[in-house]
Each structure stands twice: as structure tokens, then as C-alpha cells.
Amino acid sequence: MISFADAARNATLALRDLFPETPLQRNDHLSQRYDADIWLKREDLTPVRSYKLRGAFTAMRRLLAARPDQSHFVCASAGNHAQGVAYACRHFGVKGTIFMPVTTPQQKIDKTRTFGGNSIEIVLTGDYFDQTLAAAQSFCAEKAAHFLSPFDDDDVILGQASVGVELLDQLGRAPDLVILPVGGGGLASGVTCFLREAAPQTEFIFVEPQGGASLTAALKHHGPATLPRVNSFVDGAAVARIGERNYAALSWARPKQVLLAPEDRICVTMLQFLNVEGIVLEPAGALSVDVLPDLADSIRGKTVVCITSGGNFDFERLPEVKERAQRYSGVKKYFILRMPQRPGALREFLTMLGPEDDIARFEYLKKSARNFGSVLIGIETGKPSNFAELFAKMEAAGFSYRDITQDETLAEFLI
CATH class of the missing domain: 3.30.70.260 (ACT domain)
Known part of the structure; x- marks a missing residue:
């Protein structure tokens, strides 16, 4: 049986039909500030400006290989997953139906439609994501379509593992520490499953938004637990319940490895990256670098990779980000x-x-x-x-x- 690491390498090779590897860039500013060797894995530079395309493409490719007659895919998403699925549908020439909440900003709807073209149909339904998800799953049952989960899917996890494959090859050695954002857990479970096999000496820190700490809750309850309330500001990682498969892949983590990032402090980090580095990060994309001050004493002299998971930021939100950053500061x-x-x-x-x-x-x-x-x-x-x-x-x-x-x-x- 093929190992997870080998399967992840195969998935990474297949992705080259879609887009080149994203850059792994040494950040001089952060390296000097923390007296460490700090690198950014720029997932904000994929064709859809987030890592989500990797999982959507991999899951779709593997399913089509096993079931060539499957020609209809469905997802429920208000953001990056929708765009990844749309892009993959157009690549494979299959039909996609993408359910989005009625409250989704027009900019995200337009970008999803641009990536999917004539291959997709967008259905706006539900004021809240749970309502949208229920409608999408009901539609799948009626149409015999395949529902593509944003994170709780083995093939999606495998696709996200390609981030780890690339960073290890690009760095040329095992990093001392990889800092990963966590929402539903797709990226974190994929990357850690690969690196724990291919670079067992590497350590990990996981970062969740303070208002959406689903991994923290799962580790506390020894299984996925639904948060009673979620702050939606970090929309790319504001998940009320970590996936079952994702928790199974991350259950080894210790609570002290999971850090919480206050939403207002994330705004400070986003503005610093925009003003100092000229890098546009969405709130979830800034999570990994936001916690560097908390780790300053422990990372000195080490090689650290921060995964900037996405850059889909609507600049109409900039006044809100500035306001929150000023209040936090x-x-x-x-x-x-x-x-x-x-x-x-x-x-x-x-x-x-x-x-x-x-x-x-x-x-x-x-x-x-x-x-x-x-x-x-x-x-x-x-x-x-x-x-x-x-x-x-x-x-x-x-x-x-x-x-x-x-x-x-x-x-x-x-x-």
C-alpha cells in the first residue's frame, strides 16, 4: 500500500497541470526582528489566491479517475472553497453547482463566477451558512451529484498536503517549525500528515482565531465539538466544528501547541504586511504570522515556515480593519x-x-x-x-x- 507521503507527492505532481508551485520566500524583516530564519509559504499566490484549489482539484481528479461518469459536483461555500471548486470544474470540464449564502459579498460571487465560467451555476440561498449547507446536501441527494467538502474529505486532505511537499523540497531541508492556520482542519491535517512522515523532526504550532477555536474545543473534549458561537471576522477559518477526519489526523496535538489569535490583533498584522511588505493577506491568511510575537523566545535561531493561506481580501473592509487595528493598538x-x-x-x-x-x-x-x-x-x-x-x-x-x-x-x- 502506498504511503501517505508518496501519495502526497503524486498529488503534488498532478497539480503541476494546473499551476506552478507557490513561492517559499525568506522574509528578511521578520527574520531580523525575531533573530530567526523565517520563511513564508505564499498560498495567497495560487490562481485563486488560496490553498483551497489544491484540495478541490485533487478530490475531483481522483473521483473522476475512479468514476469517469461522475460529471456533477456540488459545494457550499461563501469564499475560497467555492472559488477552488469553480476553477477545478472549468479545468476538468464538469458541471458545478455552488451554493452560497444570500449574504455573500458580490465581489466573492463575481470572482467565483469568473473562475468557473460556463461550467458552474451559483445558487444563493440561506441567510446563514448552515442553511446553505443543508440546501446543498439536499440538492446532491436529488441530483445524484457529488458533494465536495471543504475539509472533511480524505482526498481534500491529500491535496492540501501538497503545501508540505512543496515547502520541504523548496527549503531543501526539514524546518524546525511550521506554523499552520486552522479552520476546519484540512490544511493542517494534510501538511502535518506529510511532514510527520517525511520530516519527523519538524515541530508544529497551530493557530486559530480566538472567536473560532474549533481545534481547541476538540482537544478539550477528545473529539469534534460544536462551538456555541463563532466570530465570523476571520471568515476563512471561522468554523464552528472541526472535521471528523481532520480531528483524527490532529488528535496527537497537545493543547499548548494551539495558539489563539485575537481578531483585532490580526488586523494589526494585516496592515503591517500591507504597509511594510506590500503583501495583501486575508484575515485567515495572516494567522500564522500573527502569533510570531508569542513565540519570540522559542524560535530564536530556528528555521520557521509560516503558511500564509490566502489573500482574498475585499478592500471595502479596509476601513474596518484599520479601525480594529487602531483600537487594539x-x-x-x-x-x-x-x-x-x-x-x-x-x-x-x-x-x-x-x-x-x-x-x-x-x-x-x-x-x-x-x-x-x-x-x-x-x-x-x-x-x-x-x-x-x-x-x-x-x-x-x-x-x-x-x-x-x-x-x-x-x-x-x-x-
Whole structure:
């Protein structure tokens, strides 16, 4: 019986009919910063700007080899998996029906249609992904089509393992550490299955978004567990339940190997890569590099490969990313100020602002029956310590306030 490593190498060779290997690039900036040899495996540079094409192509190729009469594939996805399936359908000349939530941004719908061309049909249904998935699976049963899972499929896992095959060949030696993002677990299970066989000395760190820690939950419960709530900001990795096959492939992992990345901190990382490196990463694509500060002491002098898993970022989200990054970095805050209703009170407050302070939001509701009015204020500044000076001045002058920057409920309604 052929080993997983050999099967992964065969799958990698087959992929060359579709696209060349993605670059493995040494990053001088990160290497100098962390006194390590840090490389980026640029999965954001595949034809569909994510690794998902690998699994979709491999699963489709292997099924068609076993069942040449199978000509109809179905998937449910709002993003990268849909684009990978669409691209593969056009390559093989088979029909694809892609179910997407009604709430999917038009940009993602258009890109999926571009990749699939006349080979695919897009069906928009359901406000939430679970509804979309149910509709896709019901459609499969009616049409005798093949449902292509985004991660919980042996052939999809094999296809994603090609990332590990390429990075090992490109580096020419086993890395000390590979940092992998985790959503449903397809990429992580594929790469680790290959490297544990081909480079057993390599260690692994897994990264999940804080609001979608499905591997963490599975390791805690010794099996896949459904998260009660998922933060959808890191849409490429916001999965409520890790796949059964994926957990089976990752169950050896220790909880200390799984790190959580706060969504707002990921925004900081995305902006740094855009501004410093000129690299566009989607939130899930930034996970592996986002945790480098947490690993600074342990990676010094080591060879580290970070897999940047995707770059499908809608620039209409850039203001939100900047906003979240500023709030996490402490250079932007929102607070509710109780403003005395007397002449000159506003001017007095304005004199408290420093040279780096800028008012980004100001909403004042004057109520004549009261001695104080509530003001919603957003302030951007040059460095976090400026807020300590501002708040000290406000307290000394008797201005009471409430910092609501981290209050999710108030922020959702007011900001």
C-alpha cells in the first residue's frame, strides 16, 4: 500500500497541470526582528489566491479517475472553497453547482463566477451558512451529484498536503517549525500528515482565531465539538466544528501547541504586511504570522515556515480593519463623556486635547432638562500613553467619562 507521503507527492505532481508551485520566500524583516530564519509559504499566490484549489482539484481528479461518469459536483461555500471548486470544474470540464449564502459579498460571487465560467451555476440561498449547507446536501441527494467538502474529505486532505511537499523540497531541508492556520482542519491535517512522515523532526504550532477555536474545543473534549458561537471576522477559518477526519489526523496535538489569535490583533498584522511588505493577506491568511510575537523566545535561531493561506481580501473592509487595528493598538478609543451644560464647557474640553489627539467621532445630545449632556467621542492619537494624559486632565477638571472601546454591546450599537 502506498504511503501517505508518496501519495502526497503524486498529488503534488498532478497539480503541476494546473499551476506552478507557490513561492517559499525568506522574509528578511521578520527574520531580523525575531533573530530567526523565517520563511513564508505564499498560498495567497495560487490562481485563486488560496490553498483551497489544491484540495478541490485533487478530490475531483481522483473521483473522476475512479468514476469517469461522475460529471456533477456540488459545494457550499461563501469564499475560497467555492472559488477552488469553480476553477477545478472549468479545468476538468464538469458541471458545478455552488451554493452560497444570500449574504455573500458580490465581489466573492463575481470572482467565483469568473473562475468557473460556463461550467458552474451559483445558487444563493440561506441567510446563514448552515442553511446553505443543508440546501446543498439536499440538492446532491436529488441530483445524484457529488458533494465536495471543504475539509472533511480524505482526498481534500491529500491535496492540501501538497503545501508540505512543496515547502520541504523548496527549503531543501526539514524546518524546525511550521506554523499552520486552522479552520476546519484540512490544511493542517494534510501538511502535518506529510511532514510527520517525511520530516519527523519538524515541530508544529497551530493557530486559530480566538472567536473560532474549533481545534481547541476538540482537544478539550477528545473529539469534534460544536462551538456555541463563532466570530465570523476571520471568515476563512471561522468554523464552528472541526472535521471528523481532520480531528483524527490532529488528535496527537497537545493543547499548548494551539495558539489563539485575537481578531483585532490580526488586523494589526494585516496592515503591517500591507504597509511594510506590500503583501495583501486575508484575515485567515495572516494567522500564522500573527502569533510570531508569542513565540519570540522559542524560535530564536530556528528555521520557521509560516503558511500564509490566502489573500482574498475585499478592500471595502479596509476601513474596518484599520479601525480594529487602531483600537487594539490603543491609539483609538471611544468614550461617553458627561458634558456640563454650561457655556464654555466644550471649549474647555477641547483645550485638554494634546497635539497628537484628533477627534474622529463627536455626537452630542443636548437635553435642556438636565445639567449634563451625553457625548459620544472617538479620538485617534499618536501613541497609547496620550490617553492617560487626556483622562488625567478630564478627571482633574471634573469631567466624568466611560471608556466603551472594549464594550462589544455598546460598540455594536453606537460605533
